[in-house]
Amino acid sequence: MKLGILLNAFYTSIPNPHVRGRPLDPADPNLNLADQLTVAQEIGIKNVEIQAPLQHATPKQIQALKQALDAADVRAGSVHAPFPVYDEGAMDDISSPDEAVRDAAVATIAAAIDLVAPLQPDALVLHPCGARMGDGLQLDQDETRLQARTEACVESLVRLSEHSQAQAISLALENTLPGDLEQPDDLITIVDRVARPNVGLCLDTGHAMIAGVDPGETVHRMGSRLRHIHAHDNHGVVDEHLFPFLGDVPWRSLFDALHAVAFEGIFMLEVASINAAANRDQLAQLREMGSFME
Ligand SMILES: [Zn+2]
Numbered sequence: 001m002k003l004g005i006l007l008n009a010f011y012t013s014i015p016n017p018h019v020r021g022r023p024l025d026p027a028d029p030n031l032n033l034a035d036q037l038t039v040a041q042e043i044g045i046k047n048v049e050i051q052a053p054l055q056h057a058t059p060k061q062i063q064a065l066k067q068a069l070d071a072a073d074v075r076a077g078s079v080h081a082p083f084p085v086y087d088e089g090a091m092d093d094i095s096s097p098d099e100a101v102r103d104a105a106v107a108t109i110a111a112a113i114d115l116v117a118p119l120q121p122d123a124l125v126l127h128p129c130g131a132r133m134g135d136g137l138q139l140d141q142d143e144t145r146l147q148a149r150t151e152a153c154v155e156s157l158v159r160l161s162e163h164s165q166a167q168a169i170s171l172a173l174e175n176t177l178p179g180d181l182e183q184p185d186d187l188i189t190i191v192d193r194v195a196r197p198n199v200g201l202c203l204d205t206g207h208a209m210i211a212g213v214d215p216g217e218t219v220h221r222m223g224s225r226l227r228h229i230h231a232h233d234n235h236g237v238v239d240e241h242l243f244p245f246l247g248d249v250p251w252r253s254l255f256d257a258l259h260a261v262a263f264e265g266i267f268m269l270e271v272a273s274i275n276a277a278a279n280r281d282q283l284a285q286l287r288e289m290g291s292f293m294e
Contacts, residue, residue, distance in 0.1 A: 001258060003292040004047030004077050004268040006230070007036045033065075037072040042276040043283060046294045047077035049268050050119065054112040055082045066119055076119040077266045078172070078228060081109045081126035094160075095129045095153035095181060097145075106156050110163045117167040123228050123265070124164060125172045125202045128153050128181040128190065149181055154193045161196040172202035172228040175211065175218075177239060182211050184218045191225050200227035204270070205249050206234045206241060215249060219257035226263055230270040241272040245282045255289040267292065 040048060050065065069076060094105045113124060129149060157171065164171055173191060175184045187201055201222050205215045207230075219226060233247030234240040244251055258267075267290055276283075 001263050001290055001292055002047050002077065002266045002294050003045055003287070003290060004049060004266040005036075005040055005043075005045050005274060006049040006051055006080070006268055006270045007033065007040075008051050033068060037068060037074065039274055039276060040074050041072055043274070043279075046074055047266050047268070048074050049078040049080060049125070049266075049270075050076050050116070050121070051080040053082060054079075054115055055108050057115060059115065059118075062115055062118055069119070076116070076121045078123040078125055078268060079112075079116045079119065079121045081112055081124050093129055094126065094156035095149040097148045097152055102152055102156055106159050109160055113160070113164050113167055113169060117169070121169060123170045123172045123202075125174050125228060125230070126160075127176050128173055128187060129176070146181070146186070150186065150190055150193075153181065153190050157190065157194045157199055158196065161194065161199045165196075165198050170198045170200060170227055172200055174202040174228075174230065175204050175207050177207055178211055182207065184208065184211075184213055184222065188222060188225060201225045202228040202230055204230040204232075205254065206230070206232040206239055206247075206270075209234055209236045209247075209249055210239060212236075214253075216253035216257040219254065219261055219263070223261050226261065226265070228265045229258075229263070229267045231267055232270045232272075241270060243269070243271045243274065243279050243282050244286055251286075251289060258290075 037048075048069070066076075093101055094109065096102045096105065109124075109126060116124070153173075157173070160171060173187050175187055176182050181187065181190075184201070184203065191199055191201055203215060203218055203222060203226060208215045208218055231244055232240075233242040233244050233249045235247050240247065
């Protein structure tokens with residue numbers, strides 16, 4: 001297992017008023033790529049995840065990003081696929097029962113795969129459905145609707161797996177905040193139905209807590225389907241994206257589970273902020289529990 005951190009790349013050059021639901025502020029150090037790479041170097045992290053509004057990005061921007069990563073001696077271990085919060089009304093929901101929406105979503109993500117291919121990431125992380133940022137954290141209990149979404153998601157992933165195979169990139173389906181298809185067991189069903197070696201799962205520890213499932217037990221159930229981790233902490237209610245050990249995630253049992261299933265992917269920190277000095281103790285604890293290869 002390797003350690004990584006998620007970066008918010010080149011948002012400042014994208015004319016979009018909202019990123020992850022907050023106003024775009026070029027002075028925000030969380031949005032400054034150079035500053036984030038400096039932090040990665042300070043804490044000795046070699047793997048990063050690129051989270052960027054790729055549906056608006058250009059090959060030239062990707063080349064510039066690659067140069068910045070090379071100069072900082074880090075690699076893009078993973079890339080996050082576009083998801084609707086970046087673009088109000090965007091048609092990028094791969095499990096939409098509406099075929100036109102689904103086709104547009106597959107096309108958007110396929111284009112993103114081609115765009116980031118020069119970065120040679122191991123995995124592309126994608127959401128099974130449009131995030132319900134606006135209408136609260138309501139679980140969808142309608143079985144017929146869930147069934148339709150499951151079928152649609154399987155179909156989209158089969159198409160995308162063929163596309164990503166050509167670029168040697170794996171797909172990792174992430175458990176999201178409560179909405180449709182947020183339960184890890186729903187995603188296990190989908191990945192088993194897709195049954196392609198380059199389609200697996202991303203466990204988001206914070207989202208699991210909010211969905212009311214234990215991250216360690218979930219790792220055991222996911223087993224070899226697990227390709228990637230989004231690691232962050234919270235208190236089980238709000239998606240706080242805290243640094244590990246600052247919330248209620250049972251990290252010890254999670255790491256025991258990761259070692260038990262011989263997880264070889266990247267333990268990607270998806271935290272709202274990181275600071276080499278302030279998080280020194282938590283980083284040391286993390287490295288001790290994870291015994292990361294790099
Ligand atoms: Zn995540």
